[in-house]
Amino acid sequence: MKNDPSISAAPLRGLGGVLRSSEPARTVLTPPPAVALLEEAADLLVVHLDFPAALETCERAWRGLASGAQAEELAGTSLEVKCSLCVVGLQALAEMNRWREVLSWVLQYYQVPEKLPPKVLELCILLYSKMQEPGAMLDVVSAWLKDLDNQGLPEYGALVDLHLQRVLLPLGRLSEAEELVAACAAFGEEQRLVALQAICIAKQQQAQELPGSEEVQKLTQAGPFSQKLLPLLILLRRLWESAVSHFFSLPFKKSLLAALILCLLVVRFDPVSPSSLPFIYKLAQIFHRIREAMFPPLYRLPVRD
Template structure:
């Protein structure tokens, strides 16, 4: 992933402060191996664009830090170097489109989510949010924010806001977001009202999307019923066409006889009348003759005077 990747970290600041004119000149402390490797990794990343070599250099420097910092190096210097190495490593992984490995790669050097530096955690949240997978950071940021040691850091409120905007709201965790804003002491009253307003807007949008999905589902069901009804009508139409075409395909004489019988049945057949009995016998005889003629393709209906 080359576009939109996190910006590489700059080389660490000088460990010794600037000399004042009244101070005697002192020898600068010897740079640690990790600091030298950090400068090399940043050069490989920015100048040479060799992301694989930059990542390997960061890993080698982190292993050197794990063995222990030199005695003459300040305690906070190694932590800053380690944080900068992780930033360069994250950038290298992102450039190689291996951003899914970022979280596991960082945690192998810090062991626990709550031990992540604020700068590294912020970079991870931005990266996974940009790649539309904020759920990967949900438990990590949750553990970091709940740690008492992190709640006193100056970056705490910024990370709470980032967690709200990039993780909780996109995932629809509105109740958790509201609880976090209400219980957090990092917000002022005005900032808390702004955050609650953003959560309320997200909740209204979620309800609107839910009602829209229900309407779409209802329309789909109605459309399915209409489609079934139309299919039934088409089947009945095809059946009617088949019956009509089959009827008109019969010989003309057979069709005429069938129509004649139908007319006789409608016009003269009255089974309740005693005078209709001779006619019924004659009709049964005619029907018997017609059935014999129809059943035989060569049969001819004899004509009697």
């Protein structure tokens, strides 16, 4: 996604906190190989914009972390280093327009969604939401939020709100959203009211769209013949609504004249006898008399028996 401005590393860096070459030095005086590779990957991503090399460097660092010696050597900083490697790697994938691989790439190192760091999970939600595929994160975030260990983290409330706004509401999962807000102990009263108000607005929008969707659903369930007629019926309905709105937008006199002309056309071209339409036929006669009174003919044709 190097040339695609729709998703860039800039907003992700602000959230993910890509480590600069100077930051790991604060953690350990003599950086082990994994930390050195993290520095190299961050420089490749931010400074050199070499995204494939940054991704390959992150994967090389992860392979090094898999060894027991490296895990013991990093002891207290291994979790932070792993998280930072994931942040750099997912940003590199996004820049190469390989954002669909981000979730599977991250999970191959953490195995289960419950073990994802909050920072990595937040970036994944934002990325898939920005690319308009929030459904990819539905099961992953739900599993993470249900984990008891994660519920004690300080980032839990923010991730609940992010999941609500970026995943559940766009997908129309309103009942799940209400249950999540009611069960979230990390929400304060004000935050809970704001979340419930957002759900209420989403319900109103869904109710406005519901009548049309119910009609489509009924026609779809009626059978294959109705499914073939469905596009035609929708088109006719739109044409009718457009004609009615245009008709009512006309002035009263023009509307009355249009109605009279329409009645004349119906009477003139109806193959059935005019007596079958007494009201329209009388209206046509009245209109004809008014026309003769206002515009008398210059001459009349002789009437033959």
